[in-house]
Amino acid sequence: MKLYDCATAPSPRRVRVFMAEKGIEIETLQVDLSSGEQFSEAYxxxxxxxxxxxxxxxDGTTISQVNAICRYLEELYPENPLHGRTPLERALVESANNQAMMNGFMAGAEALRNSVPGMKNRAMPGPHNYPQIPALAERGLQRIDNYFSDLDAHFESNQYMVNDYFSVADISILVFIDFAKWVKKRIPEDHKNLARWYAEVGQRPSVKA
Ligand SMILES: N[C@@H](CCC(=O)N[C@@H](CS)C(=O)NCC(=O)O)C(=O)O
Incomplete structure (x- = not known):
């Protein structure tokens, strides 16, 4: 198995942190997004x-999408489950993880990709080009603020995204919060619950991945 990765990009970092939590080691190949290697004929x-x-x-089969890759690795390496230990936990983890994707990553990507000059015409990742829409960058920043507030309210009465169970959803949110710094969004001073959670998960050795 090989993981095509980019050490500086947030999406593959979610997989790296997941693998580090589970102690999985896979051959990793770097794709240099900054030079456009993702568009090379070879890639x-x-x-x-x-x-x-x-x-x-x-056997050559490829699996794209962070969530699908993590799910597959979870099935192959079931020890220390990060997608839930019971049917209910699995549902709650999936719900929280979907929200992290929609309300976190999509918002961050909207803010970044619709504003930075280096991503002109690249407002969406993938094989098709889309022009930037500055209003979407503005809306992305608002959505990040709102998600930070929602998370702060959640962590008032929960240790992690799903009660006291650390899961793949916590990994997604941690990586999203670091990604939000790219558009100069940091946890606001008064979001004490979110700051408590971030400090706690930030001490896990896996986050260095
Ligand atoms: N939906 C995909 C998103 C992956 C994604 O956005 N990857 C970014 C890096 S964080 C990428 O490959 N960008 C290439 C580009 O911008 O051309 C997933 O969850 O895996």
Whole structure:
């Protein structure tokens, strides 16, 4: 198995932190997004979506999308489950993880990709070009603020996203919060619950991945 990765990008970091939590080691190949390597014919032959991360199995099968890759690895390495230990936990983790994607990552990507000059015409990742819409960048910043507030309220009475169970949803949110710094959004001073959670999960060795 090989993981196509980019050390500086947030989406593959979610997979790296997940693997570190579970003690999984996989051969990792870097795709240099800054030079546009994702659009090279060689990489497009492996991943027509021109995105990272991508997991390639020994028989050549490829799995794209962070959530699908983490799910597959969870099935292969069931010890220390991060997707839930019971049917209810699995449902709650999936719900929280979907929200992290929609309200966190999509908001951050909207804010970044619709504003920075280096992403002109690249407002969405993937094989198709889309022009930037400045109003979407503005809305993305508002959505980040709102998600920070929602998370702060959640952590008032919960240790992690799902009660006292650390899961893949916490990994997604941690990586989102670090990604939000790219658009100069940090946990506001008065969001004490979110800051408490961030400080706690930030001490896990896996976050360095
Ligand atoms: N929905 C995809 C999103 C992956 C994604 O956005 N990857 C970014 C890096 S964080 C990428 O490959 N960007 C390439 C580009 O901007 O051209 C997933 O969850 O895996």
């Amino acid at each position: 497009k032959a492996i991943n027509p979506l021109s995105e990272v991360p991508l997991l390639q199995l020994d």
